[in-house]
Amino acid sequence: MTFMVTARTSTATPPKAPKTGLRERKKMQTRQAIRRAAYRLFEKQGYDATPVDQIAEAADVSPSTVFRYFPTKEDIVLTDEYDTVLEAAIRDRPATEPVVESLRRIAVETLGRSNARDRAELVQRTRLVRDVPALRGRAAEHTARDARMISAVVAERSGRPTGDLAVRVISAAVLAALQEALLRWAEDGHSDDLETLINETFDVLTHGLTL
Amino acid sequence: MTFMVTARTSTATPPKAPKTGLRERKKMQTRQAIRRAAYRLFEKQGYDATPVDQIAEAADVSPSTVFRYFPTKEDIVLTDEYDTVLEAAIRDRPATEPVVESLRRIAVETLGRSNARDRAELVQRTRLVRDVPALRGRAAEHTARDARMISAVVAERSGRPTGDLAVRVISAAVLAALQEALLRWAEDGHSDDLETLINETFDVLTHGLTL
DNA sequence: CGTCTTTTGAGAGTCACTCCCCGTTCAAGC
């Protein structure tokens, strides 16, 4: 889910035990350097107009290093370091709670824990995803994977078989809706509060989609 | 919507007046030849393992011609010739009908009009979309565009402002759900009937997504 | 300090796509 990326790229301490050692620290630095350079260049001249070589140069590494850190150019934007965050969060919710409610809570809480810088990055990322076809596509893959994960958890929790249609439909619909809230929020001239948008979105979902 | 492609690539007469003329006929032939060759090769050796040059050779045209007909390799799978079909279908439904119901009807009716060959192609396409990341991404773009279109129609129909959150959420959720039904159907060993799956899917949506 | 492992950079190669130009083919008016 593009949304949870907030937590992933957050400056906060990663969930896994931070490995000590100069080597690990340097890796993190390089990773950050590449991403920062990329974002700066994307902002200035656009995603497509920015070749990877240029990013490498700006980050002062070789092009091959960029690809070693990020398998594709898209991944520079859509990093996915802490995939387990979302899953853990869901599993933390009481098993009796409806999925839709779980997701709403997680979204709002994650947001509450984010700082101004995280949010600024989230806007930039969301706009990139909205405007660049390649990124939109890639984001969809992430969403699909998240949907599978959520489906698994919900199936398990509700005792339904894996791959149950209802479970999958709900998971997919919820994520699609959340994405929509995000896009709306990142729209130019977004005066709305993201938490409010998310709550409204989930209200629509639970009220039967009649319109 | 990947789904409506059934109608698009159908052997049935296209919705627009079929232009006469040798030129047009030859174009159609070339287009078909390329796509058929591509599908055959994809089936045999996989999407990624099939370079465009090889498709060109199999279809007996030059590589540049392939790109003239299909802007990207992905478009050979996800053709989009009759974009207006879906929009027209929606506008044909009574304005008082809930969107979800309109979509359900359209899906089932379109399916009813399809023949065995169309369905076979639909399975193959759906599996390709499921398995090939690039295609999954591309399909998502189509879905996003369809969602915007549906939102526009629904907003207009219900008197809500363009870009209304509820409208967008519903459109996105419905399409995501439909996609899920399709994927489920195309799963290996699909014994279920697609119409049934679609109906079940929409039932889940209208029943408030509680689970 | 020396060795062992990991990381990095450089270079060559593949493939999707773009651009451009030239020869061919169809269409339409005469």
Place this chain on the structure above:
DNA sequence: GCTTGAACGGGGAGTGACTCTCAAAAGACG
């Protein structure tokens, strides 16, 4: 039917994302 303008197909050069391989450089560790 014939000509002329436009559309169409082919060829080739070029770009950019990515892959692979190999050798040099740098942290880890005794």
